Amino acid sequence: MASRADPGGRLRHAPAETSRPRTRPPLHPGAWWLWALALGTAATRTTNPLLLALLMATSAYVVAACRPHAPWARSYSAFFKLALAVLVVRLVFAVVLGSPVPGTRVLLTLPELALPDWAQGIRLGGPVTAETLLRALYDGLRLAALLVCVGAANSLAHPARLLKSLPGALYETGVAVVVALTYAPNLIADVQRLRAARRLRGRPDRGVRGLLQVGLPVLEGALERSVALAAAMDARGYGRGADVPPRVRRTTGVLTLGGLLGVCAGLYGLLTAAGGTYGLPVLLAGVAAALAGLRLGGRRTLRTRYRPDRWDARARLVAGSGAAVAAMLVLASVRDPQALNPGVVPLVVPSLPLWPAAAVLLGLLPAFVSPAPRHRAAPAPVREEPS
Structure with missing residues (x-):
């Protein structure tokens, strides 16, 4: 440890130089959204409450392990409360309005209103x-699991970085979606x-009085942020477009519209028993045409990306784990199906199928591949000793 003298004549020990740990770049936001939407897709394929609870527990563990320390990343609890509210509303509607499901075990009888x-x-x-x-x-559990998965994506992926990763043809639409998210x-x-x-x-911060007194500043802050965002977009020349020949514009429109129609027809073919032979080829052709249209449409957008996010091995593993769960x-x-x-x-008492439950556990891979960065401890104070 080196020592030096300060103006007062005392020796001051300088701290030893330590190398700073290299921080890994943040994960691509598209990987988080693909992972979350894949878990949501898996939730739509089952009504087994044990599997749905396992899916929600998987997303909660990944959010707790990978969520960054930022104010926008605290929205998972709000989505979880919304999912509980949806579940309660669904049960209330079933009690009040009844259900077409025939049943023999009557729990209670409510007074019936003549219509x-x-x-x-x-x-x-x-x-x-x-x-x-x-x-x-x-x-209700299936819809709640879908909401929880969307909340996980909101807590893990920064909306501004997601906007930066969109193709140029979807930039205007992406701005509206990101502002909403x-x-x-x-x-x-x-x-x-x-x-x-x-x-x-x-x-007071609770109750009706606290809600009314907090609501006005919150709405005022949202309005101020909207005005600031509009001013920043105007100052950066948002909306400027390049001159594109009419032939390219027509080709872009035909490819985009035809690709979307092909995607719709392919998905319809995959969901029906009669269209199983043509569904996959039409879907692949539609996706290819839509991607070509988006690539051509990006020529009219004049913008650059500063430090674009890369699809590294971690992003592929995260997106692949979610896709594996859905598949x-x-x-x-x-x-x-039973x-x-x-x-x-x-x-019947629902049982936990073993290999689908093991497949759901593959969604825990992001917690080990891309954990949240730890807070670095504050440097120790420099000790001064008399000469």
Whole structure:
């Protein structure tokens, strides 16, 4: 350890130089969205409550392990509460409005309201069966799992970096989508900040009164951010386009429209039994035409990317783990539909299928591939010794 003298004549020990640990670049935001949407796709293929709970637990563990320390990354809890609210609303509707599912085990009987003849098929009140509640619970859990997966993507992928990674042809649409996706995390961060400030001042932050007094500053802050975003976009020349020949514009429109129609026709063919022979080729041709149209359409956008995000090995592993979960659940829904969609008539206890559950656990790979960076400890104070 080297020592030097300060103006007071005391020796001051200089700290030893240590090499700073290299921080890995952040993961590509598209990888997080592909991973989350793949888990959501897997959730739509099953109504088994054990598998759905395992999917939500997987997304929660990955968010806890990989979420950055930023205000916009705190929106996962809000999506989780929204999922619980959706589940409760679905159960309430099943109790009040009934269900077409026939049931024999009546739990309770509500007073039934007589409706006119033009409202045939709608029932208010009446008997509530266990089969009806279980069917509503399974459907609500599936929608809740989908919302939780979308919340995981909002907490892990920065919206501004996602906008930077979009192709040039989708830049205008991407701005609107990113502003919409940014609104929820920023709104939650503003509410938390204002509630903390009110608690420090000794003012109420809960109840109707606290909500009314916090709502106006939150809306005002959202308006100010919108105006600042518009001014920044105007200052950077947003909306300028390059001169593109008419032939290129027509070719771009034909390829994009034809590609989207091909994608729709291919997906319809894959979802129906009669179109299984032509569905995949038409889908691949539509995707290729749409990608070619997007590439040609990007010529009219004059913009550059500063330090673009790269699809490295970590991004491929994260996106691939989500795609593997979706593919395995789709395959399981075809081979063993009863295990992934337990029946309610007659009532059966849902069991946990082993290999679909092991496939869901593949979604935990991002927690080990791209964990959140740790906070570096503050440097130790320099000790001064008398001469």
